[in-house]
Every structure is written in structure tokens, then in C-alpha cells.
Amino acid sequence: MVDQGEVSEKQKPGKHQSMQSNCYNALLDEEKKEWMKRSENKHTTALVEWEANKNRKASSDPIEIQKCIHNLSQFMHPILDQVVKATNGKLTLLWGGPEPIDRGHLNVISICSGKTLGPGGQNFIDSEKDLYRKVIEPMYARFLKKCYCLKALEELGLGLKECEATLADEVEGPNTVGSKASSSSTSLSMVTSTKPPKVKKSTIVKATKPLGHSRRPSSLPTLSQLLAAKSATVAQTGATVPVQIQPTS
Structure with missing residues (x-):
């Protein structure tokens, strides 16, 4: 859509989020639960990595x-x-x-x-x-x-x-x-x-x-x-x- 001129680069993030929400809302309840579980696991992993980076000592490299x-x-x-x-x-x-x-x-x-x-x-x-x-x-x-x-x-x-x-x-x-x-x-x-x-x-x-x-x-x-x-x-x-x-x- 960006290549066709329908969506500008500035509008792209918002449009992408909107499309993802529409796709998620169209899923069955069981599929929603599975994707929610994946999202929570991904968030937990990212949070652990963020905490580790925040608390680590400054690099001497x-x-x-x-x-x-x-x-x-x-x-x-x-x-x-x-x-x-x-x-x-x-x-x-x-x-x-x-x-x-x-x-x-x-x-x-x-x-x-x-x-x-x-x-x-x-x-x-x-x-x-x-x-x-x-x-x-x-x-x-x-x-x-x-x-x-x-x-x-x-x-x-x-x-x-x-x-x-x-x-x-x-x-x-x-x-x-x-x-x-x-x-x-x-x-x-x-x-x-x-x-x-x-x-x-x-x-x-x-x-x-x-x-x-x-x-x-x-x-x-x-x-x-x-x-x-x-x-x-x-x-x-x-x-x-x-x-x-x-x-x-």
C-alpha cells in the first residue's frame, strides 16, 4: 500500500497496528488465547533482557x-x-x-x-x-x-x-x-x-x-x-x- 501511494511512511505504523488488530479480532477464541500466550511469553523474555541490560556494568570494550x-x-x-x-x-x-x-x-x-x-x-x-x-x-x-x-x-x-x-x-x-x-x-x-x-x-x-x-x-x-x-x-x-x-x- 505504501508503494502504491495509498499510505504514507508516516501513516504506516498506525495502519500496520490497525490491520493487526482487525486480524486478531477475526480469530476464534482458542486462537486468540494461543496468540495471547505467545505475546505474554515474548514480553516476558524481552523484559528479562531489558532488566539484564539495565543492571549490567558498563562495557570496558x-x-x-x-x-x-x-x-x-x-x-x-x-x-x-x-x-x-x-x-x-x-x-x-x-x-x-x-x-x-x-x-x-x-x-x-x-x-x-x-x-x-x-x-x-x-x-x-x-x-x-x-x-x-x-x-x-x-x-x-x-x-x-x-x-x-x-x-x-x-x-x-x-x-x-x-x-x-x-x-x-x-x-x-x-x-x-x-x-x-x-x-x-x-x-x-x-x-x-x-x-x-x-x-x-x-x-x-x-x-x-x-x-x-x-x-x-x-x-x-x-x-x-x-x-x-x-x-x-x-x-x-x-x-x-x-x-x-x-x-x-
Whole structure:
């Protein structure tokens, strides 16, 4: 019926359910009892499997971990969008941790929902790109450095070499610097994945080290300095999008 144009794809699930109900109602009582028994057994089996999956420990398999990371934005987008819709607010999610496909290096994924006013609109990261790169990313990097042991990450990276080919086949490679559109054409969300330049091992977190900046957190400008510089620039130029703000020496 779908091929003939009588039922659209959107109507297909409802039509299928209606046809099944009609077929069931046409059965004899004994046949209905048999199908009811089959349905109950199938439901019981599915419920046991669901409970087992819900209560089991998280997998330590790097392939399963990478699949979860790879599908993180697709899974979280609808949730973030619904929270934004229900609260009339804006929402940004930061994920940071070792990525198996990147040999255990720490990376950061940002998922935003909600945009600024005006034609097109911008999400949080696009609207405040400079401050995000110079303040929030280094701040989150410093936090991540306190969460993971360098030795453990190095061992993880070495241990994952043997399954690199499998990982590449199972999921796409690590994302590059920048933003990519949400998987849903109607979603308000945006996901960005940060990949760093090469840095010394002592820094551990290579996901949030912008080019041209010192690796010491103390050399970063303060938030008040950045905000003051931004305000002065906006006042002079009338710009609504943050321009490049040079850190103070």
C-alpha cells in the first residue's frame, strides 16, 4: 500500500497496528488465547533482557565505548532540545574523556541547544567562539587533567593499537576542529568536537590547547580581561559577533 501511494511512511505504523488488530479480532477464541500466550511469553523474555541490560556494568570494550561516544550527540540532541523547549532556556553539554579511536587521548565534545535572536541565530559556541576557546576550553582541560592518570592513558593508548583497524571499521574517525550540524534537520542543537595541535605529554589533555597559547594555565587572560576587551571592541565597531581577542601578556 505504501508503494502504491495509498499510505504514507508516516501513516504506516498506525495502519500496520490497525490491520493487526482487525486480524486478531477475526480469530476464534482458542486462537486468540494461543496468540495471547505467545505475546505474554515474548514480553516476558524481552523484559528479562531489558532488566539484564539495565543492571549490567558498563562495557570496558574499547569498540563499545567508541560507539557510545560516536552516538553521543545523536542520543543527547532530542533530550537537550526538549529541555530547552520546556524551560524556555538555552543548554550546552560538555563531554570530555579518552577516546579509544584516538589512542586514548583526551578529547572534548560540545553539544548546544538554543540560538540567539535574529535571522539564522547562533548557538552558544558560535556566538562566543573566542571566549569559549580561550576561557572555557582551557578551564575544562584543567579539570580533565585532574580526572585521569597520565600513565593509565598511555597504557590505554598502547593497548588500543591492536584494535585500531576494527575501530575504524565500526565507527567514523575522530572529529576535526570546528562545528558540524545536528543530525536532525529540525533540531536546535549543534555539536562541536575539539581536536588539539600536538603538545607535550606532560599536558595530558590535548583536546583543549589552542594554537599560539602558552601551555601554562596561568598565562591565560582572566575572564574579566576578556570581557572588558570584548566590550571595548563592540563599543568601537558595533559588532554583534565576538571578534578575535588577543590575550594580555
